[in-house]
Amino acid sequence: MVNGKRLLIIIPALNEAASIGDVVGEIRGELPGVDVLVVDDGSTDHTAAVAAAAGARVARLPYNLGVGGAMRLGYRYAHDHDYDVAVQVDADGQHDPRYVPKLVDLLDDYDLVIGARFAGEGEYTVRGPRRWAMGMLSLVLSGLAGTTLTDTTSGFRAANRRMIEMFARWYPAEYLGDTVETLVHAARRGYRIQQVPVAMRRRMAGTPSHSPARAMIYLGRAVAVLTLALIRR
């Protein structure tokens, strides 16, 4: 319970056995009375066992569906078990659970609240094509949502009942679909979106990709995904 609401934390995880135990433990320590669901997206390591040992509920997919597939499963679980709020958090530990109540507070007035970098708090910088891609995404999506959104690809988001119901029915499994396309879809259907500045931490495990070629490909795909999302019904 946070502010009198039943709350489910959804963590999509693929081969995160190294960090998932600490992430789950920290969330349960910081937010007592909150249920944690780890969606194991077809891991080949001990992610599911480690998460269960740390006290999380675990839903294991039979094979890898991608973040979008794991997320829809999480929202279906939240919908089936009648949660008031669902918060998605990354499994690598870069999202600080102490921000969760801040996100949840805004859910009375908004349907979807995003924990955003580049919004004043914390020091997280990117350069080159990746920056252009993020700038373009935030420009277009801010216009659509009617509010400033600086971090459209953030995987740190809180959803209220209305939003959970939509995400349980519809959540794209394609590349960037879990972040960009869901935002376009929700904004165009009149769901209210807002962001909260958060500081992201270094990942506990794994390395972020920084090669320029990859950043270029990322930009191209972001443009394609955004265009498709805008012309789709």
Place this chain on the structure above:
Amino acid sequence: MKLTLVTGLTGLILLATIVELLRRRQLREKYGMLWLGLLFVVIPLSLFPRLLDGVADLLGVASGVSLVLFLGIVFLLLVCIHLSWEVSALEEETRTLAEDFALLRAEVEAERAERAEWTRRLDRTEMVSHDG
């Protein structure tokens, strides 16, 4: 004459393949009928390649054979697009199934854990009552 033999034989072999696949129930009817229908156009054409010259002339195509080639490519493209569409639908179906399965598995495991907890607690109370 030689050419007619080659094309005609090819058509017949294709026909036999489709019929055999349908007979062994390896091919859904909707696809079987599609290919059979196509072969009923292709086999007469392979035996009498000049059959379409009139139509080709009407459309401004130099010869009936070029027209067949063009139509063949368009047809194959359409089939490929249709198959991509079918695969997309299938992927969506298997995705939903995988999610359903994961939800059920989580449910079963939670119930099993709860039951194990209960049995353990029952055993403990029984032991206590025996001691007392």
